[in-house]
Amino acid sequence: MKQKLTRQFYSQPTLEVAHALLGKYLVRQIGQQKLIGQIIETEAYLGHQDKASHAFGKRTARNEIMFGSAGFWYVYLIYGIFSCLNVVTQKKGFPSAVLIRALEPIEGIGVMKRLRRKSDLGDLTSGPGKLCQALKIDRTLNRTKAFGRDCSLWIQGRKEPNDFKIGTSKRIGVGCAGPYWARRQWGCFIRDNQCVSKR
DNA sequence: TATTGGATCGCC
DNA sequence: GCGATCCAATAG
Numbered sequence: 001m002k003q004k005l006t007r008q009f010y011s012q013p014t015l016e017v018a019h020a021l022l023g024k025y026l027v028r029q030i031g032q033q034k035l036i037g038q039i040i041e042t043e044a045y046l047g048h049q050d051k052a053s054h055a056f057g058k059r060t061a062r063n064e065i066m067f068g069s070a071g072f073w074y075v076y077l078i079y080g081i082f083s084c085l086n087v088v089t090q091k092k093g094f095p096s097a098v099l100i101r102a103l104e105p106i107e108g109i110g111v112m113k114r115l116r117r118k119s120d121l122g123d124l125t126s127g128p129g130k131l132c133q134a135l136k137i138d139r140t141l142n143r144t145k146a147f148g149r150d151c152s153l154w155i156q157g158r159k160e161p162n163d164f165k166i167g168t169s170k171r172i173g174v175g176c177a178g179p180y181w182a183r184r185q186w187g188c189f190i191r192d193n194q195c196v197s198k199r
Numbered sequence: 200t201a202t203t204g205g206a207t208c209g210c211c
Numbered sequence: 212g213c214g215a216t217c218c219a220a221t222a223g
Contacts, residue, residue: 043206052206054219062219080217082207099206129207173206197207202222211212 010070018044028135037103041189052177055095066095075142082129127197165191
């Protein structure tokens with residue numbers, strides 16, 4: 001249960017992965033230090049027809065990893081400042097990924113506060129750019145593995161059974177994709193949690 | 200080679 | 212509401 005999720009897990013349909021990741025632990029290992037956050041909010045990006053996805057239309061150097069096999073990290077720089085973390089899903093050739101949008105800080109909170117230069121728990125990891133800053137995630141992790149022995153960033157289950165309610169929403173910040181794709185309810189989150197990203 | 204705009208955030 | 216600040220994507 002507290003094992004790293006496997007590549008088989010990430011190979012499932014993207015919407016199932018997006019939901020199943022809620023409540024699980026994202027773990028960043030830096031030397032002996034572990035930074036851990038519980039996943040609170042995710043979004044699915046689904047196939048080359050999804051106009052909101054970086055993999056829409058054509059295959060390029062940046063989105064190439066989304067066309068690969070499941071269980072690899074896709075980390076990109078947004079607005080020249082922040083990183084965003086995704087994990088690739090489904091099968092090779094079908095470009096899809098889940099964006100990790102928010103965490104609840106669990107372990108290594110002091111380090112997260114320093115990296116973020118913020119002290120409010122509700123502001124440490126409550127957004128895709130914030131959580132990357134708090135867990136020291138940047139493009140050096142792009143295209144690396146989320147499974148197996150040699151990773152410094154992975155997701156694992158918890159012992160406790162899930163006791164939360166799940167909500168769904170539109171994906172955030174994808175209005176340019178046009179109404180059809182922007183309206184898909186492909187975001188999901190844990191209800192009544194202080195750390196969901198704001199809108 | 201040049202231009203444009205983005206799956207965000209924090210301050211005004 | 213708006214600017215920051217880099218780089219991928221696209222146009223020329």
